[in-house]
Amino acid sequence: MSVPEAGNTIAIPSYKPKAEDATVELEWSQTFKTREATYYIVCAKNASKGNADVMLFIQDRFYKDESSPDYIGKIPGVTKDGDSFTVTINDRxxxxxxxxxxxxxxxVLHDKGNKMYQHRFMTTTVQGNAADWAKTLANSFGAGDLADQVTDLGKRFVGDYLHTF
Known part of the structure; x- marks a missing residue:
C-alpha cells in the first residue's frame, strides 16, 4: 500500500448525499471537557502515487458546508475538477x-485544534454505524487490529496524537 506524503496531490470526491452513509461521530476529552465532531470517511485517490487509495477523514464543515470559511473549495490552491477537488497534501x-x-x-482534514488520539478515528469507524464499504476500507488500513488493542478505559486517556504533515 502506498504511503501518502506531504507534497502528494490527491483527488477528493465532492460531497454527495450518499456520503451521509459514511460518517462517524467522534468524541474525545480535551482540556477536561468532552468534545465531539462529525467526520466523513472518504476514499481519496493519490495522483502522485498511481491513484492509490487514501483513506481520508474530513470534518463536516470542511466537506459539506459550502458556506463555511473552512470549506474545501475555499482552501487556497484547491481546484475543482469535475466531481472532485484536487489538493496538495500540506500542513493543513x-x-x-x-x-x-x-x-x-x-x-485527516479538520480543525487542527481538535486534539485527539489517532485510535479514535479507526475504532469509531469499525465499531460504529458507518457504511460497510467504509468499515472495509478502515480495516484495510489496520483499524480492526487497533480496535482490538484499545481498552475502554484507555480510549479517553492514552495513545498517539495525530501528526501534522
Missing amino acids: FQYGQKNKEGEKRWV
Whole structure:
C-alpha cells in the first residue's frame, strides 16, 4: 500500500448525499471537557502515487458546508475538477499510522485544534454505524487490529496524537 506524503496531490470526491452513509461521530476529552465532531470517511485517490487509495477523514464543515470559511473549495490552491477537488497534501492535513515507518497511513482534514488520539478515528469507524464499504476500507488500513488493542478505559486517556504533515 502506498504511503501518502506531504507534497502528494490527491483527488477528493465532492460531497454527495450518499456520503451521509459514511460518517462517524467522534468524541474525545480535551482540556477536561468532552468534545465531539462529525467526520466523513472518504476514499481519496493519490495522483502522485498511481491513484492509490487514501483513506481520508474530513470534518463536516470542511466537506459539506459550502458556506463555511473552512470549506474545501475555499482552501487556497484547491481546484475543482469535475466531481472532485484536487489538493496538495500540506500542513493543513494531519495523519495517523500504524508505526513510525508510515505503514497504513491515513489522512485527516479538520480543525487542527481538535486534539485527539489517532485510535479514535479507526475504532469509531469499525465499531460504529458507518457504511460497510467504509468499515472495509478502515480495516484495510489496520483499524480492526487497533480496535482490538484499545481498552475502554484507555480510549479517553492514552495513545498517539495525530501528526501534522
